[in-house]
Amino acid sequence: DAMVIQNPRYQVTQFGKPVTLSCSQTLNHNVMYWYQQKSSQAPKLLFHYYDKDFNNEADTPDNFQSRRPNTSFCFLDIRSPGLGDAAMYLCATSREGTGLFTDTQYFGPGTRLTVL
Template identity: 90%
Template sequence: DAMVIQNPRYQVTQFGKPVTLSCSQTLNHNVMYWYQQKSSQAPKLLFHYYDKDFNNEADTPDNFQSRRPNTSFCFLDIRSPGLGDAAMYLCATSGPLGQAKNTEAFFGQGTRLTVV
């Protein structure tokens, strides 16, 4: 059973048109991450939520925002997508340390964003 679910799997958006990507989890994990992976590159952390606390990476563009309305859901908003924002976006979750299964992050299947 999928534990970290990203929707949609594929998203095509127009240049400059706001777009939202969704991530949900059934693990009740308190931490949720968003990574961006451009073609032929490694994933790069954009930001993460520790519970309700938002943590932005220093070099994440202002064009990228995130919302976490509850434990299960996290959204990535791209306010004005440019051609350079075309990428695979990966959501990941992790639980508190000290619990047996919480030794790594769990990744979703990703959303491939195309900007036209």
């Protein structure tokens, strides 16, 4: 089945130690998104790629970076994780943006990040 895969499912890191989360997709979708979801909160968009074009949300901290080396893969890099960065990180994809309507986003299972 075509899907969105996130690795690892659980990640533990130390305060200040860089960490990279991975997302891959077999849907061949143009757009890939990274969301942060803290406990009992709404998922919050950090940034998205439309093909190779990177779109950062205005309130996403500089501590968060992303790379998309090809259509299938997208990475979330947290350069110096703080305790407040502990959250579920969700990757999503959508086919393309036509401007006519919002394409359905397909989500991966998420990576639960713990910062010690």
